[in-house]
Amino acid sequence: xxxxxxxxxxxAINPDKRHNRVITPHPGEAARLLGSSVAEIESDRLHCAxxxxxxxxxxxxxKGAGTVVAAHPDALGIIDVGNAGMASGxxxxxxxxxxxxxxxxxxxxx
Numbered sequence: 001x002x003x004x005x006x007x008x009x010x011x012a013i014n015p016d017k018r019h020n021r022v023i024t025p026h027p028g029e030a031a032r033l034l035g036s037s038v039a040e041i042e043s044d045r046l047h048c049a050x051x052x053x054x055x056x057x058x059x060x061x062x063k064g065a066g067t068v069v070a071a072h073p074d075a076l077g078i079i080d081v082g083n084a085g086m087a088s089g090x091x092x093x094x095x096x097x098x099x100x101x102x103x104x105x106x107x108x109x110x
Contacts, residue, residue, distance in 0.1 A: 002103060004096045008033060011056065021058035022099055024092065030062055046076055061099070063092060 003011055003023045011023070012032045025033060027041045034041070034051055041048045045062055049070035052060035062068040065087075067079040085091075 002096060002100050017057040019057050023056055024061040026063045
């Protein structure tokens, strides 16, 4: 199951841990999920992605410059390609659509 945007607000209020979830927060949403500040998220993105997985389970895709993908505390990846155009409205929706399509095809192991 993919959790993005307002669904992450619900998750922050009612946290539970599930192995079959993908969450895709930007730094502001990650701060809300972890009860920290955006500055804390940005200062240690790898550790924060690990904390997201520890708290909520599944896979965390911490969006931003140097998107961090964490599947469990020891499985981390950094996506350092892209351009400034990716930081525009609607790009997160495109990412969610791609992830959702892959999940629907069962081509992504969660």
